[in-house]
Amino acid sequence: MTVPTIGSRRPESAEAPDRSGAARGPRGLLWLTLRTHRAALWCWTILVAALVGWLMWLYGQGAEADRFAGYESCGTGPGVPECPSFDYMGAFDIGAAVIAWTPFAVAAYAGGVLVARDLENGTAALSWTQSVSPARWLTVRLAAASAVVLAGTLLLTTAIRWVWTSYDKSLVNPWYMSDVFHATGVVSLAYTVLAVAVGALAGLLAKRTLPAMGLAFGAFLPVYVAADMYRARLWPTTHLSGLKASQVPDDADQISLGLITDDGRRINELDCFDSETSARLERCLDHEGGRDVFAQIHPASHYWPIQFVETGIVLALAAVVIWAAFRLLRQRTAS
Amino acid sequence: MTYEGAALEAAGLDMKYGRSSNHVLRDCSFRLPTGRICALVGANGAGKSTLLALASGLLRPAEGTIRMLGGTPAEVRERFAYVAQSKPLFPQLTVAETLRLGAELNPRRWDQAAAERIAYNDGPEPGARIRKLSGGQRTRVALALAFGKRAELLLLDEPMADLDPLARQRLTGALMAETVEHGTTIVMSSHVIAELEGACDYLFLLGSGRMRLAGECDEILAAHRRLTGMQGEFGQHTVIEERGAGRGRTALVRPNGDTDAGSWDVEEPSLEEVLLAHLRNPDAPDLRTRSATPAPRLEAAV
Numbered sequence: 351m352t353v354p355t356i357g358s359r360r361p362e363s364a365e366a367p368d369r370s371g372a373a374r375g376p377r378g379l380l381w382l383t384l385r386t387h388r389a390a391l392w393c394w395t396i397l398v399a400a401l402v403g404w405l406m407w408l409y410g411q412g413a414e415a416d417r418f419a420g421y422e423s424c425g426t427g428p429g430v431p432e433c434p435s436f437d438y439m440g441a442f443d444i445g446a447a448v449i450a451w452t453p454f455a456v457a458a459y460a461g462g463v464l465v466a467r468d469l470e471n472g473t474a475a476l477s478w479t480q481s482v483s484p485a486r487w488l489t490v491r492l493a494a495a496s497a498v499v500l501a502g503t504l505l506l507t508t509a510i511r512w513v514w515t516s517y518d519k520s521l522v523n524p525w526y527m528s529d530v531f532h533a534t535g536v537v538s539l540a541y542t543v544l545a546v547a548v549g550a551l552a553g554l555l556a557k558r559t560l561p562a563m564g565l566a567f568g569a570f571l572p573v574y575v576a577a578d579m580y581r582a583r584l585w586p587t588t589h590l591s592g593l594k595a596s597q598v599p600d601d602a603d604q605i606s607l608g609l610i611t612d613d614g615r616r617i618n619e620l621d622c623f624d625s626e627t628s629a630r631l632e633r634c635l636d637h638e639g640g641r642d643v644f645a646q647i648h649p650a651s652h653y654w655p656i657q658f659v660e661t662g663i664v665l666a667l668a669a670v671v672i673w674a675a676f677r678l679l680r681q682r683t684a685s
Numbered sequence: 686m687t688y689e690g691a692a693l694e695a696a697g698l699d700m701k702y703g704r705s706s707n708h709v710l711r712d713c714s715f716r717l718p719t720g721r722i723c724a725l726v727g728a729n730g731a732g733k734s735t736l737l738a739l740a741s742g743l744l745r746p747a748e749g750t751i752r753m754l755g756g757t758p759a760e761v762r763e764r765f766a767y768v769a770q771s772k773p774l775f776p777q778l779t780v781a782e783t784l785r786l787g788a789e790l791n792p793r794r795w796d797q798a799a800a801e802r803i804a805y806n807d808g809p810e811p812g813a814r815i816r817k818l819s820g821g822q823r824t825r826v827a828l829a830l831a832f833g834k835r836a837e838l839l840l841l842d843e844p845m846a847d848l849d850p851l852a853r854q855r856l857t858g859a860l861m862a863e864t865v866e867h868g869t870t871i872v873m874s875s876h877v878i879a880e881l882e883g884a885c886d887y888l889f890l891l892g893s894g895r896m897r898l899a900g901e902c903d904e905i906l907a908a909h910r911r912l913t914g915m916q917g918e919f920g921q922h923t924v925i926e927e928r929g930a931g932r933g934r935t936a937l938v939r940p941n942g943d944t945d946a947g948s949w950d951v952e953e954p955s956l957e958e959v960l961l962a963h964l965r966n967p968d969a970p971d972l973r974t975r976s977a978t979p980a981p982r983l984e985a986a987v
Contacts, residue, residue, distance in 0.1 A: 379790060381785075385782065386778065472771050475773060478743060478762075479766065480790035480791050480834065481793070483762065682745065
């Protein structure tokens with residue numbers, strides 16, 4: 351039998367410069383993952399670089415804003431400085447918000463583009479019928495995405511912390527504000543990991559790009575809402591009474607403040623707060639008919655304990671979600 | 686007869702999508718010996734793609750077992766290649782990068798020269814992006830990945846659909862060469878029967894969720910005869926299809942005993958005739974040759 355040949359090998363041009371043997375850098379599935387998400391990698395790098403650059407610029411503006419920290423007002427009158435031309439606090443809030451909400455974009459990307467698009471186009475099946483198991487496909491994808499977004503988030507959080515801690519605290523929103531809390535601590539890293547995990551599970555469930563993006567975004571939202579609702583309960587509050595309660599520190603998260611009446615009821619009555627001395631507090635209490643004032647607060651020192659507890663919870667949640675994603679993948683394919 | 690050397694072997698396969706009660710495959714059993722070029726034919730929606738996806742481990746059967754090259758699809762992942770009907774490729778990669786994908790994801794088996802022969806012959810430039818390629822060029826790049834993998838079993842879902850006649854002929858030649866030189870087993874699905882005739886020496890006809898015909902093309906042909914005669918009775922033979930022919934009757938039958946006994950003209954039908962007769966008559970009994978029958982242990986295991 352004569353076997354028809356299918357033509358001779360094309361010379362020169364087929365010997366592409368990136369032929370496997372000579373290639374450097376990442377190999378195998380990691381190469382493929384990075385290569386096929388090159389555009390996203392660039393976008394993320396540019397976004398992070400731009401934000402870090404902007405925060406550095408904001409740091410410069412902060413030096414000016416800091417000069418006004420001690421003043422009640424600005425503008426007119428003797429001994430009062432001219433008003434700053436720049437809304438430093440507003441700008442910082444925008445930066446914190448962008449960083450705090452970045453995981454939503456990560457979740458949508460991980461769900462839609464990283465996982466669902468590959469399933470939808472059949473390119474996932476293309477990988478699985480090379481010498482790559484579905485489990486390894488998902489592992490490499492999750493690991494590569496996590497590494498890249500974690501590195502960026504670490505830079506962003508470091509940069510905004512640097513701005514946040516450099517000047518007078520009165521210039522920026524306090525630590526317990528949701529965006530600030532999300533942007534400035536280790537929780538930002540935990541939420542990034544959770545975002546990738548939620549995205550992967552959403553992508554496997556939806557199997558199509560746009561629904562997966564919506565599902566990932568929608569599934570991530572309740573996590574943020576719940577975290578804001580229950581954050582104050584993650585660490586025992588500090589209970590103050592007497593003069594200490596009346597002089598609640600400015601940077602404390604006030605859970606509840608009020609007056610204990612003579613018959614022992616706690617009422618929301620703040621007239622005796624900001625008393626400067628014990629004597630004044632006593633006089634005020636006599637006048638108001640109260641026994642004492644109380645303050646249930648999270649002092650600023652609770653920032654890190656709450657950060658760590660929340661980080662732990664979020665990482666545990668991420669682990670459960672990743673387990674579910676691998677389980678689903680196993681059930682569906684004969685891997 | 687030995688049961689070793691099966692490229693693909695399935696017993697009691699059952700598959701349905703979602704909650705629908707409509708089974709794509711139902712108690713489907715078959716066996717494909719190694720070194721064959723097998724045509725997988727059937728009507729649209731007969732489950733050809735599902736069967737190939739099950740064989741390549743992309744889907745998990747609801748019931749039944751499927752084994753290839755002596756293992757489960759996952760165990761022998763490196764040793765078979767699969768080209769899906771949609772010819773999925775990464776649109777943002779170039780042809781050269783797509784071949785690098787093959788090298789990167791099959792580090793122990795990749796044959797760059799084999800892949801390049803398929804991809805570049807009169808085909809796209811290495812630097813061309815996949816998204817810019819025509820359907821036929823895409824198909825060739827997808828096939829190049831399968832050839833580069835140096836697979837022992839090629840599962841090709843509608844490989845010819847987008848190819849022009851010349852490219853079909855070349856692909857047929859390349860597939861036959863592959864089998865002759867390396868003993869590769871090939872399964873390719875199609876609903877165009879003509880494009881497979883000549884290239885294939887083995888046949889699976891899928892219908893009603895099971896293998897209606899399975900076996901060597903020549904054995905299947907030998908099992909059928911076209912009888913034409915004046916009276917409407919075709920004796921003890923199993924009639925697949927019968928219709929009027931001029932003033933007489935003609936029938937495609939599976940002879941039981943001597944066909945010369947009656948007063949008929951006896952002809953050997955073409956493969957296409959046999960297939961069409963079976964497609965038109967879903968109630969015709971199944972036919973599975975000895976080599977297409979799975980090992981008893983496999984069927985017993987279900």
